[in-house]
Amino acid sequence: MPFRPLPKSFTDQLSQLNSDTEAVLELGSGEGHFMALVEAQGKHCLGLDLRHPVTGAVCNLVGDARRAPIRPGTVRLLVAANLVRHVLPRHKLGEHVAHWRSLLKSGGMLFIFEDEPSQSSAGVRNFKDLQAFLAQLMPEARGPLLSQEKFRHLVGAPTVPEGWTFGFQRNEETINASEVMRFLSAGDGAAEGGVAKLIRAIGRDGLDPGQYWWAQVGPIQSEG
Numbered sequence: 001m002p003f004r005p006l007p008k009s010f011t012d013q014l015s016q017l018n019s020d021t022e023a024v025l026e027l028g029s030g031e032g033h034f035m036a037l038v039e040a041q042g043k044h045c046l047g048l049d050l051r052h053p054v055t056g057a058v059c060n061l062v063g064d065a066r067r068a069p070i071r072p073g074t075v076r077l078l079v080a081a082n083l084v085r086h087v088l089p090r091h092k093l094g095e096h097v098a099h100w101r102s103l104l105k106s107g108g109m110l111f112i113f114e115d116e117p118s119q120s121s122a123g124v125r126n127f128k129d130l131q132a133f134l135a136q137l138m139p140e141a142r143g144p145l146l147s148q149e150k151f152r153h154l155v156g157a158p159t160v161p162e163g164w165t166f167g168f169q170r171n172e173e174t175i176n177a178s179e180v181m182r183f184l185s186a187g188d189g190a191a192e193g194g195v196a197k198l199i200r201a202i203g204r205d206g207l208d209p210g211q212y213w214w215a216q217v218g219p220i221q222s223e224g
């Protein structure tokens, strides 16, 4: 699901890209929603995804972001949006983020965007429960949402995030709750149990993505 609007810290970086010679690189580009947000700002975005375009993915490169087939020190603006929830196992996330930082050229930036699960309104709780349900359905492909706080621990920046900048932003994207309820109703467990409870809760209180968090960091500095 898109993150709308994009934070100013990101659009500021985007505006500095030369549209003729530079492009954003997005890891885990999926169906191209984030790429479309970048293109709407008049900049180019290249995508890398595990899935091939014949499966509906919108990407220029097929590959695993955990060992991206990109030359280190070459990327100006690198994005992982809605990706870290898919990167398993979680305890290795710090290593993968270090790999992504190694791809950046001097002055380059990595941005990570994720939905924030530590919120308590009814619609947001439904959204979080939906993400947890999807993670249970496909445990080999995704985990539940990761809070900014937990992410900071995983990348070793819990209290003094040297070189990192973090923020939150309200996501104004709307979700079609009826469509999600139809999808959930088609499954086996729809008549009773946890799924039925989730469908009823969505019918009553809707689905709200709430806030998302973003993290920004530059290239790994070489020592010496």
Ligand SMILES: C[S@@+](CC[C@H](N)C(=O)[O-])C[C@H]1O[C@@H](n2cnc3c(N)ncnc32)[C@H](O)[C@@H]1O
Pocket: 001, 002, 027, 028, 029, 030, 031, 032, 033, 034, 035, 048, 049, 050, 051, 057, 063, 064, 065, 066, 080, 081, 082, 083, 086, 087
């Ligand atoms: C929820 S979609 C996000 C799509 C897009 N980033 C957006 O925000 O609209 C996650 C995508 O990440 C891809 N993905 C998951 N693990 C990956 C990995 N290790 N390397 C590359 N892509 C991966 C999936 O195939 C899926 O298309």
